Amino acid sequence: MKHIVRLSILIALISLVAIPSPALAAGISLCPTSAPVGADVNIQGNGFPKGATIEILWDNIQLTSVHSDPYGTFDVDITVPSASPGTHTIAASVPQAALASATFTVLETPEYRLTINTPGDGTTTGAGTYDEATVVDISATPDADWEFHNWTGDICTVANPDSAETTITMNGDYTITANFRLKAKIGAKIGAKIGAKIGAKIGAKIEAKIGAKIAAKIGAKIGAKIGAKIGAKIGAKIGAKIGAKIGAKIGAKIGAKIGAKIGEGETEEEIEAEIEAELESGEWDDEIDAEIDAELESAELDAEIDAEIEAELASYLQLIVECPEKAKIGDTVTIRVIDENDNPVPGADVTLTMPDRTSITFTSDENGLVQLAVDKPGTISVTAAKEGYFDSEEAYLLVSKGASWLWWLLLLLAIIPILLWLRRKKRINK
Numbered sequence: 256m257k258h259i260v261r262l263s264i265l266i267a268l269i270s271l272v273a274i275p276s277p278a279l280a281a282g283i284s285l286c287p288t289s290a291p292v293g294a295d296v297n298i299q300g301n302g303f304p305k306g307a308t309i310e311i312l313w314d315n316i317q318l319t320s321v322h323s324d325p326y327g328t329f330d331v332d333i334t335v336p337s338a339s340p341g342t343h344t345i346a347a348s349v350p351q352a353a354l355a356s357a358t359f360t361v362l363e364t365p366e367y368r369l370t371i372n373t374p375g376d377g378t379t380t381g382a383g384t385y386d387e388a389t390v391v392d393i394s395a396t397p398d399a400d401w402e403f404h405n406w407t408g409d410i411c412t413v414a415n416p417d418s419a420e421t422t423i424t425m426n427g428d429y430t431i432t433a434n435f436r437l438k439a440k441i442g443a444k445i446g447a448k449i450g451a452k453i454g455a456k457i458g459a460k461i462e463a464k465i466g467a468k469i470a471a472k473i474g475a476k477i478g479a480k481i482g483a484k485i486g487a488k489i490g491a492k493i494g495a496k497i498g499a500k501i502g503a504k505i506g507a508k509i510g511a512k513i514g515a516k517i518g519e520g521e522t523e524e525e526i527e528a529e530i531e532a533e534l535e536s537g538e539w540d541d542e543i544d545a546e547i548d549a550e551l552e553s554a555e556l557d558a559e560i561d562a563e564i565e566a567e568l569a570s571y572l573q574l575i576v577e578c579p580e581k582a583k584i585g586d587t588v589t590i591r592v593i594d595e596n597d598n599p600v601p602g603a604d605v606t607l608t609m610p611d612r613t614s615i616t617f618t619s620d621e622n623g624l625v626q627l628a629v630d631k632p633g634t635i636s637v638t639a640a641k642e643g644y645f646d647s648e649e650a651y652l653l654v655s656k657g658a659s660w661l662w663w664l665l666l667l668l669a670i671i672p673i674l675l676w677l678r679r680k681k682r683i684n685k
Contacts, residue, residue: 281301281353281354282300284299284357288358289359289361291364292337293335294334296359298332301327302355305324307349309329309348310347311346312345312347315344343361364386366387367385367426368383369381369384369391369423380394385425390422391423391425395433395435397435403419403434404435405417405434407432408429410431572596576647577593581655583656585628585629588629590637591623592639600619600639600644601621602641604639605617606640608637608638632655633653638650
């Protein structure tokens with residue numbers, strides 16, 4: 256029996272040695288499984304012979320090779336080669352030992368548009384349509400009397416925004432600008448810039464003078480209040496025009512001075528600093544004042560002012576106030592505001608000056624009406640005013656106390672004796 260047991264154990268041991276253990280199947284995984292040409296792909300494999308040389312194939316064409324580790328695994332990165340969009344096969348092969356494959360999809364490569372703007376005088380190269388991640392050479396060449404300043408816009412991938420010749424990496428649709436600036440005509444450039452500043456300053460200064468001149472000219476004719484309004488309006492309009500004219504003239508002189516001083520290497524900061532220094536120096540104030548006075552005394556300006564006044568007055572209508580001449584305490588009075596064409600005027604300011612000299616202002620309704628309950632005796636003056644109309648003349652409302660109940664009682668007591676006397680006389684005559 257012992258011999259039989261020993262024989263069985265021996266047979267089992269021989270079986271374990273003779274029968275090989277099943278080998279693990281080789282396999283690979285891809286990350287990602289789809290991408291455009293030029294993208295990186297990670298390949299991980301397992302189940303390969305340890306220490307073996309593994310060939311990485313793209314559609315049966317070898318891209319690279321890698322060695323498996325003692326556990327039969329590997330990890331390698333490849334770049335998607337130039338291939339048509341669609342499905343392709345990536346394989347890991349150990350000749351006559353193991354083969355594993357996986358499907359990879361090549362995507363369309365994105366295309367992006369590069370647009371280059373060129374303010375100023377100059378030319379550029381590099382605009383066009385490119386595949387994603389393409390590094391594009393760009394250049395900017397100035398014309399005579401101009402120089403390249405910098406690149407602006409979508410410049411996050413521009414290698415050097417201050418260089419006329421540089422590169423840009425296309426990771427999206429980009430619009431960039433090649434900025435050129437004048438070299439030999441700096442004075443004219445500054446003159447235009449400073450002229451606008453001086454013009455605004457002069458316009459504000461001359462506006463008040465012209466407005467006062469107009470107000471004095473027409474105030475007696477149409478009333479000081481409206482004269483001042485029209486004067487301010489026309490003064491602002493003509494003042495701005497004269498300010499721009501004088502500003503351009505003085506600005507050209509200052510621009511020439513600053514341009515000669517700065518030369519060809521000016522920056523915006525330098526120009527601004529020079530302009531502010533000139534404006535604050537007071538050097539030009541006398542010349543500006545002389546130019547203003549000359550403009551104010553010109554016959555041409557008088558003619559322009561007269562034309563503006565006539566045009567403005569032509570649009571004005573006369574306001575008229577209609578109200579009863581008399582009323583009694585306790586009455587509700589209706590006041591009507593109309594224009595010279597008998598049209599109701601809504602939104603007019605109706606001012607009532609009471610007998611005690613206090614004033615109350617109402618606004619006329621959509622029918623030009625204002626209603627007032629009078630509670631004090633005396634004379635009330637009524638006027639109306641509205642933008643775009645001549646003020647109305649004063650109208651007057653006389654408010655009386657009216658007859659009280661005591662007055663009526665006294666009157667009745669006075670009449671009764673007369674009636675009794677007449678009755679008695681009538682009896683006597685009979």
